[in-house]
Amino acid sequence: MLAVCINCWHELESESERCPRCGAIVDSESHSYERLLFWALKNSQPEHRAEVCRVLGLRGHKEAVVHLIEAVNDHATVVRVAALGALGAIADESARPVIEKALGTESLEVQNAARRALKQIEASRKQPSSIPSTEPRTPEAAHHVR
């Protein structure tokens, strides 16, 4: 899945710009598509909100992090798990506090998703991605890593 059609929720496997099911134009590279995803994250059914989380995780854009952090506090477990998965995939440090908080929730599913997300953030810090980071390393923080 590369994108999802916000009109009919068909999963798009290619970069085709037209949804094969409903014919809606899906310009997944556009800003308006991203804004639609953020909108759908708040205004669609739980299973669709979860799907939007997964798409945002695949896209990996940092702008999504703040929206995904909100989704971690969704009342639907399926959305919370998907949001944590996406935050792990994007692996942005700013998501760490909300992920750590999710470790303390009553849902085992959410706890596991949070644990996986934290591992992904740790891994991305040890092996920097191809995008060069200008952020200084913090040796104090590294000591707390098990």
Ligand SMILES: [Zn+2]
């Ligand atoms: Zn469609």
